[in-house]
Amino acid sequence: MESDRLKTIRGDYDLIARDYAIHIGNELEAKPFDREILNHFARAVAGRGRVCELGCGPGHVSRFLRDLGTDVFGLDLSPRMVEEARRLNPDIEFGEGNMLVLDLPNCSLCGVVAFYSIVNFPQDSLPAVFAEMYRVLQPQGLALIAFHAGDEVLRPAEEWGQPISMEFFHHPALKIEQMLRETGFAIDEVRERGPYAPDVEYQSHRAYIKARKSDATGP
Secondary structure, three states: OHHHHHHHHHHHHHHHHHHHHHHHOOHHHHOHHHHHHHHHHHHHHOOOOOEEEEOOOOOHHHHHHHHOOOOEEEEEOOHHHHHHHHHHOOOOOEEEOEOOEOOOOOOOEEEEEEEOOOOOOOHHHHHHHHHHHHHHEEEEEEEEEEEEEOOOEEOOOEEOOEEOOOOEEOEOHHHHHHHHHHHOEEEEEEEEEOOOOOOOOOOOEEEEEEEEEOOOOOO
8 A cells, every 4th residue: 555655664764864865965966867867957947936856865955956055945744854954054944745645735835846755656656746846846947867777666675774665666768758748748858878987876778858747737
């Protein structure tokens, strides 16, 4: 059941939150492609309103966007991750939030960012995630989604020495693009890259999709 999955995700990220912040919190420094993608997004939403980072973790992506002048806040399912994000970025707003059911008004954001945060959801959960993104975006609002591309499902027994039981899903880029179109999004850009060195990141193919809410009337 989805509720059981969410409990597992929340509990596991609570358990590894501090280690995650230590090991992942500075990852953008070694990832010029990701920085370029975020720079383009920041320019596209500049002066248009608020941006929400979904699945913000320790807040390093929000920090990068804020430093570029983006009016950004972050949401995460894990209370401990939210604590880490607030500790490391006291000038940015962070709170608990569920990507499947966002406590945000219709058409309230100019942008949403989900940087590798759909990794814990199987494909049958993603229509609800994308529908919520679409709902909270203003007409012509932008969604930036980065994910591990492929069809693997990983079930590691531990992370940084802590036992975990959540799953990690890689998704085919064409399938994610199709699902976004079916939600109502127009696709602005799809980019992919191979992995950086093993000491920089997990060795997976990466995909980035920038999509635009094309409905000018509905939620």
